[in-house]
Amino acid sequence: MTTLNEKQIYCPYCGEHITVLLNPEDLDQDYIEDCQVCCRPITMFVYEENNGELAVEVRDENSTY
Numbered sequence: 535m536t537t538l539n540e541k542q543i544y545c546p547y548c549g550e551h552i553t554v555l556l557n558p559e560d561l562d563q564d565y566i567e568d569c570q571v572c573c574r575p576i577t578m579f580v581y582e583e584n585n586g587e588l589a590v591e592v593r594d595e596n597s598t599y
């Protein structure tokens with residue numbers, strides 16, 4: 535059974551609130567999702583919080599080097 539977790543994040547480019555779906559299969563992985571508002575690519579890193587819930591960290595592509 536796969537549960538999808540809806541999370542609200544802020545886009546690192548335009549600062550808008552967007553909703554993303556976290557998949558437990560993406561745990562400890564980076565992936566790219568385009569902002570629903572400004573369409574720029576946001577790097578998402580999915581991790582597990584102490585309480586076992588999925589959480590996501592967002593980065594803009596410019597901060598990866």
Ligand SMILES: [Zn+2]
Nearest residue numbers: 545548569572
């Ligand atoms: Zn945006």
